[in-house]
Amino acid sequence: MKERLFDYILQLGDNSLILGHRLSEWCGHGPILEVDMALTNISLDLIGQTRNYFQYAAKIEDKGRTEDDLAFLRTDRQYRNYLLVEQPNGDFAATIARQFYFDSFHLLFLQELVKSKDEQLAAIAAKSVKEVSYHLRFSSDWLIRLGDGTEESRTKMQEGVDDLWNFTAEFFLMNDLEKEMAAAGIGVDVQALEESYYAQIQEVFEAAKIQMPDYKPGQIGGKDGMHSEHLGHLLAEMQYMQRAYPGMEW
C-alpha cells in the first residue's frame, strides 16, 4: 500500500511539475508584461504544489531520496503526468487552451481531494485549491477574450482547443492505481467528474463562441509512463544541471 500511495503522489506532483515547467518557458516571452507575470505566477504556484507532493512522497518512501531527486533524477518512462501538460507551449492561444483544459479539471479534482482520508494529501489539496481557482479564472477569461475577439484570435483559439482536445480523455480513464486509491478513500474517483467537466467546458466555449470538438477524446498513455516525444526534450533541459553536475546545490 505504501508503494502504491507513493506512485499516486508522484502522479499528482508530476502533473504540476511538468505544466509548471512549461509555463516557466514563457518567462520573458509573454505577449504583454501582465500576462508574462501571470504565467510565471501560475508556474510558481504549480511548482510549489509539486514541492509539497514530492516532499511527502519522499517521506513515504523513506529511502533517503529528496524532492530534488524525484524531480531531477527520474527518466521519462518514470514520469506519470498526463500527455496534455507536456505538450509544447505553441502560440499563446495553444497555451491558454492547454491551461484551460487542465485548470478546469484540476479545480474539480482538488475539490474532491480535500476529502481524502490521507490527511497530508487533503491538506495539500486545501492549500492548492485556492490558488487553482485563480488559475481557472485567468485561463477562462483569456479563452473568452480570444475566442470572442478578432477573426484572427478566434481562429487561433479554435485551433488551440481542437489540437489539444484529444488529450482530455486521460483525466477520466482510470488506471489500476487510480481505481485502487479511489477505493481506499485516498484518491479521487475521476470518472465521476467527467460529466461536470465537459458541461463546464461547454459553458465557457459558448461564452467564447468556440466550437466544441464533436468526437469523444481518446488519447492516453502518460499516466502509465508512455509519453509523447516532447517530454524527453523537456526533461533534458529541466534536469541538465543535476545530470551534468551530480549532487550540485545552490
Add this chain to the structure above:
Amino acid sequence: MKVADTKNPVWEIIARVPDPEVPVLTVLDLGIVRHVELEGKEIRVTITPTYTGCPAMDMIGANIRKELKKEGFEKIEVKLSLTPAWTTDWLSEEGKKKLKEYGIAPPVGATTDKRVLIGEFSEVTCPRCESENTHMISQFGSTACKALYQCKDCMEPFDYFKCH
C-alpha cells in the same frame, strides 16, 4: 509548553523578523506564525506558507532561527505546517495599516464573503489618493500574494494584497 500569549518575550523576538518581500510587515503581522512551543532552552516554532510556491519561506525560517539563536536558544526547530491553510483574515489590523502606508492596498472584506475570492469585490481604495475609482489590471502582481490595480483618478498603478 505552548506559548499562546503573544505578549510573551519569545513572541517579541520572533516579531523582529520581517517578511522578505514586504519588509514593513513582520511575520506576526502576516499571521504565518501559528504556534510557539517552549521547553527550557528548546523551542519549536510552527509557520505556515502564504502561497505554496512562496519562495520566501526558507528565508523566513532561517531568519527566525537566527533571531532566536541571538537570544541564547540552543535547540531551535522551525516546522512548516499546511493546515489550516493561511488566509488573509489572519493579517493583523496593524499589518493592514502598515501595508497601506507602504503603498500596497490591504485586502478588502473577509474571505467568508465568497465574492472577494472570485474577484467580484471592487471596493479597493487607492493607497495614494483614497479614491475608490480603481480597477484591476491583472490578478497576478509582483508576488504571488498581490494583484495589480490602477487608480482612475490619480492614474497611479498600485499593488493590492489580494484576499485569499
